[in-house]
Amino acid sequence: MIYLDNSATTKPYKDVLDTFVTVSEKYFANPSSLHSKGGEAEKLLGQARKSIAQLLEVAPSEVIFTSGGTEGNNIAIKGIAFQHQNRGKHLITTSVEHASSFESFQYLESKGFEVTYLPVNHEGLISIEDLEREIRPDTILVSIIHVNNETGTIQPIEQIGKILKQHRKIFFHVDNVQGVGKVELPLKEWVIDLCTISAHKIHGLKGNGVLFVKNGVSLSSLFTGGEQELKKRAGTENVAGIVAMAKALRLILLEMQDKKKNLLKIKQFMLEELRKLKGVEVNTPENHSAPHIINFSVLGIKPEVLIHSLDKRDVYVSTRSACSSKQGGSSRILIEMGLGEQRASTAIRMSTSYENTMEEATRALAILKEEIINFKKVMR
Template identity: 55%
Template sequence: MIYLDNSATTKPNPEVLKSFQQVSQSFFANPSSIHQLGGETEKLLIKSKQQAADLLQVHEDEIVFTSGGTEGNNLAIKGIAFEHQGRGKHIITSEIEHPSVYEACKSLESLGFDITYLPVNHNGVVSVEDVERAIRKDTILISIMHVNNELGSIQPIQEIGKVAKKHPKLFFHVDYVQGLGKLPIMLHNSGIDLCTMSGHKIHGLKGTGILYLRRGVKLFPLFHGGEQERKIRSGTENLAGAVSFVKALRLIMIRESSERTNLFQLHQYLRSELDMIDGIEINTPKESAPHIMNFSIPGLKPEVMIHTLGKQGIFISTKSACSSKDLDESRIIKACGFKEARSKSALRVSLTYDNTLEEINEFLSKLKEALKQLKDVME
């Protein structure tokens, strides 16, 4: 099997699975229980939060454990919107955000919020100047992703953070789900007020994640109940999930520091080889994240190629996994200004540190074979 759909989800690291199982077995008590078992569980939860904060170089009380990217993005966006709507109802985002941001903003529009969806250039990148120009007196939030999940384009987060700092009455949220473990960003004193991370994109487990919430930022909670996580996220804490996320975070940061150059080289090799194949148009910009490669085969339905390769044990994807079953054109590719023939035929290869040159060569070989066979059938 050659798995090249790592932006949809990654294979869990055995050490992460082991930590989840051990904690589930030994620390099963409710952290809110006042007996000794509950106390031991609570201590481990606090320790996990401290470890996550140390890894991310933030304060312990800025860590909120979540179930992943979708919850983190919704909690950040709707939490700010509902808490601060008395000061304004204007939100700035982009046309290429993940569905969990894009649809969250669409839902707020139905409640009377005014959303500005900024365009992107041909490389799928938002203009810092456009962000600055879009800010109004009633703007309460800017939400821009770090790495686009379909294209791999990198947004100018650092520069937008500097702009946000000039406007202390608005908040800046970053969807860091695809960048985590591949491209580091500094959170402390960056202008970023909220930042979403997900465990299953870094060889952790589904249903785990973190929302970084800068000290002093107030959110309206989406869940009400037992007031866990400082009243921000009620519900009995998923301790095993929290511990496993921190384990995954530590392991991916080690690999990032030692193996990122290799991943970049593999990505560049894949690009150069795809560029030489007739009929393929590369959508991912040259300056991009080291793990995502998006390309189109105009005239060919992407699901045909996905199923053809899948039968041979090679797994790639089309669009975001959250919307891949909707086989119409890619909203992201369309936003970059590409024609319909390209936006309706886009495919995504997404790598991880586990992928090898041999796997990429095998994928390229089978891709060429499939293109030839499909072309013969079409003719």
């Protein structure tokens, strides 16, 4: 099996699974319970919060546990908007956000907020000048995806943070679901107020995530019915999943130090081989893109058909974000990049992890080439 759909989800580390099972068996009590078993679970929860905070170089009080990236983005965007709407109802984001953010902004528009969607160039990058021009006295939030989930484009978060540092009343949220463990993002140094992370993108388990909320930042809670997570996210915590997530984060950050160069080599090889194939257009930019995401279009071939043919040969890829893949149609991201309907409707995404090898990449590209040739013979 050659698994190249790691941006949709990663295979959990064995140590992560072992941790989850152990905690589930021994520390199954509700951490909010007053008895000793509840106290044990609460202590373990606190240790995981402290561990994640140290890895992210933030304070434990700034770590809020969620069910994943979608919830984290919803809490950050809607929470800030509703909490601070008395100061202004203008929000800024990009036209290439993940659906969980993009649709949150569309929802807020229906509630009377005004949203500016920054355009991007053909590489998927926003213009810093556009951002500066759109900031208004009633702007309360800027929310930007760090690494695009379809193309891998890295937005200039550091530069954005420097600009927003001059506008103290504007909150800065970053969706870092695809970036964590692959692309550095120093939260404090780059003046970020809120940041979203998901466990199952870093070899943790589905249903767990982190929302970094800088101390002093207030936001409305979307959930009521409990005082968990510093009153920002009601609901019984998934202690086993959270402890497993802390381990996954530690492990992937270690791998990032040791294996990132190899991941970049694999990406460069795959990009070079894809550019050699007739009828293939590469959509991922050469520079300022993450080391693990490769997006390309095979013109004239429906992506679903190609995906199923690769599936039969044990090569697993995707069309776009897993959250949107079953909707069909063209990629909103590629359309916004100005790449045209043909490329947007035939796009394929390959996404690697530190577990993938050059041998797998070579084999996958050879199989892809064979399948494309076979399809073109049938289409003649």
